[in-house]
Amino acid sequence: MNDYYKIEFAINPANIDACDLLAALLADEGYESFEPTDVGDFMAAYVPANTYNENIISGIINVLPIVADITYQASFIEGRDWNSEWEQNYFKPILVAGKVAIHSSFHTDIPKADYDITIDPRMAFGTGHHATTTLMIKSLLKSDISGKNVIDMGTGTGILAILSAMLGADNVVAVEIDPFAAENAIDNAASNLHGNTDKVKVIVGDASSLDDYNSFADIFLANINRNIITADIAKYAVAMRAGALITVSGFYVVDRPIVIAAASAVGLRFLSADDDNNWSSLTFIKDA
Secondary structure: OOOEEEEEEEEEOOOHHHHHHHHHHHHHOOOOEEEEOOOOOEEEEEEEHHHOOHHHHHHHHHHOOOOOEEEEEEEEEOOOOOHHHHHHHHOOOEEEOOOEEEEOOOOOOOOOOOEEEEOOOOOOOOOOOOHHHHHHHHHHHHOOOOOOEEEEEOOOOOHHHHHHHHOOOOEEEEEEOOHHHHHHHHHHHHHHHHHHHHHEEEEEOOHHHHHHOOOOEEEEEEEOOHHHHHHHHHHHHHOEEEEEEEEEEEEEHHHHHHHHHHHHHOOEEEEEEEEEOOEEEEEEEEOO
């Protein structure tokens, strides 16, 4: 099962900037979801159990360039079927960019939209509510997807892969390192695409899985985190055709120079940026 740790941080005095920086640094270490308060006095962060390390948390707190007393406590969350958890506490239907409705099969108050995506998460995260997913969806809606090949790196529950197929992509390769999430993505694709499930191929693995897809992608998507993106972006570039676009997210606005530098170093030219609640997306093109 997919076990997690929930780490609850108390910040005194309350400081929203401290929350933002703390979340950004934790995201770089594999933390997947955050629940901050509006006043910045508390934040809960969730990380897969096999990634949890107290020394990493202490190190991050010690390097924060903000004067605040930050304490924390961790609690183990045993893996389970997360549908009921989201239904009771978090997962509500949403409408992204006025065009994409994301909801679960247990919802009845579903907004009308051009694209309707049903997501039944068997893990705690990946329901489309995070700002980075919104940014990636907006980028997809602006792109010419019809007839194209798409790679969705770090697909999670498969939202971006599914939307790519709905938008007319010929082939979508969805890569996910977590086998539980990959199974979930396969099931979600089946429930949304019906007879077109052959358009989405879910692969369990990391960036090394791209070795079989050199010069494949017309559109490349990577909503992960800054460290993984900058470490693997050379492999992303090799998997892209000349003229292909890549949109990346999972990092803060302040991290843009780092990501742009890494992309430029492998021949990707910066095109545009977008942001939502201090989270950023960046789009590049492979000229040759």
